[in-house]
Amino acid sequence: MLILLFMPIVFAIDVPSVPLFNGAKPGVRMPIMGLGTGVYDGSPDADEIMKNATKLWLSLGGRRLDCSNAYPGMNGVGQGIEESGVDRSEIFITSKVAGDSPMGYNESLSEFNTVLGQMRTTYIDLLLIHWPGPSQGGDPGWPCFKGRTSFSYCRSQSWKALELLYKQNKVRAIGVSNFEANHLQEIFALGGEIPAVNQVEFNGYWNEPDLVKFCQARNITYNCYSPLGTPDFMKGKWKPAVIDHPVVANVSQHYPKKTNAQVLLRWEHQQGLVTNPRSVNKAHMLENLNIFDFSLTDDDMRKLSSIPKPQPPQPKKVCPDPHNIP
Numbered sequence: 001m002l003i004l005l006f007m008p009i010v011f012a013i014d015v016p017s018v019p020l021f022n023g024a025k026p027g028v029r030m031p032i033m034g035l036g037t038g039v040y041d042g043s044p045d046a047d048e049i050m051k052n053a054t055k056l057w058l059s060l061g062g063r064r065l066d067c068s069n070a071y072p073g074m075n076g077v078g079q080g081i082e083e084s085g086v087d088r089s090e091i092f093i094t095s096k097v098a099g100d101s102p103m104g105y106n107e108s109l110s111e112f113n114t115v116l117g118q119m120r121t122t123y124i125d126l127l128l129i130h131w132p133g134p135s136q137g138g139d140p141g142w143p144c145f146k147g148r149t150s151f152s153y154c155r156s157q158s159w160k161a162l163e164l165l166y167k168q169n170k171v172r173a174i175g176v177s178n179f180e181a182n183h184l185q186e187i188f189a190l191g192g193e194i195p196a197v198n199q200v201e202f203n204g205y206w207n208e209p210d211l212v213k214f215c216q217a218r219n220i221t222y223n224c225y226s227p228l229g230t231p232d233f234m235k236g237k238w239k240p241a242v243i244d245h246p247v248v249a250n251v252s253q254h255y256p257k258k259t260n261a262q263v264l265l266r267w268e269h270q271q272g273l274v275t276n277p278r279s280v281n282k283a284h285m286l287e288n289l290n291i292f293d294f295s296l297t298d299d300d301m302r303k304l305s306s307i308p309k310p311q312p313p314q315p316k317k318v319c320p321d322p323h324n325i326p
């Protein structure tokens with residue numbers, strides 16, 4: 001009894017959500033803050049790590065999980081969901097096809113079945129085409145690319161697969177990732193569904209205001225990835241890492257109860273974007289969920305939007321540049 005009295009009570013946080021438009025079923029809402037997933041350090045325990053992180057995130061009130069067939073540890077996410085005790089209907093799962101794997105109609109349909117198995121579910125809330133072509137460039141030898149110089153046909157085939165899954169109610173919303181305006185224009189020209197979401201790299205060093213405007217003008221929800229600038233991989237490659245940049249540190253001093261990470265995530269949210277930092281750590285998850293109780297001033301928003309870009313030989317972004325995908 002005494003032990004129970006002294007046990008800390010953790011209240012699950014209620015994360016706000018936004019409605020999705022275009023290729024989204026009526027009433028579908030996307031939680032603004034999601035959990036980035038994947039274990040990228042080659043750990044043989046990726047599934048166990050992701051299972052525990054998923055259960056922790058859901059216990060704290062997080063409801064969106066950002067996944068992909070290309071990420072290590074996805075079976076663990078499915079196990080975590082199953083063991084969490086949270087009803088599937090309360091959870092928003094994003095997953096992706098055509099990341100490391102071939103684009104194409106049959107290819108994407110079959111990859112979707114793999115995703116369903118990983119997540120131990122019968123439907124996915126938001127399914128994205130992960131990349132508009134091979135992220136590393138070159139000819140990947142995919143059947144849809146044979147004899148072609150652009151991945152336009154491959155993109156159209158994968159998009160038609162997503163449209164079929166959407167019609168069949170196997171996904172509640174469909175979208176894309178790493179698509180630039182020209183890639184999106186091609187999808188519009190197909191005359192079918194318009195993507196509900198575009199998930200793109202967005203942090204203090206790499207952000208594309210023109211692409212944000214382009215998407216927002218068409219009600220395509222802009223979803224930031226690498227929102228903290230992937231400090232675990234970019235420390236040393238970027239000097240300093242985004243999260244340690246003096247501008248971020250200076251702005252965060254104006255909000256004594258908030259950290260550099262919270263300031264960066266709030267800056268993304270205040271531009272109308274949704275985001276999903278990756279973490280397996282309870283303190284970081286709690287920080288990331290607690291960005292809805294303060295506001296950045298216009299002046300601080302401007303400062304964060306004007307962080308100088310890293311100069312060569314430092315990389316300009318975390319992931320390859322999709323502008324280069326024909």
Ligand code: NAD
Binds near residue numbers: 036262
């Ligand atoms: P990120 O910017 O989320 O950085 C992750 C790192 O930040 C981890 O080391 C983590 O420990 C640390 N971190 C998290 N919260 C913190 C906090 N409050 N304070 C200090 N450090 C904190 O980078 P990411 O992993 O590249 O991106 C996040 C997610 O975006 C991925 O997990 C994945 O779901 C998605 N993603 C998508 C694509 C795509 O092509 N669509 C590409 C990359 C990432």
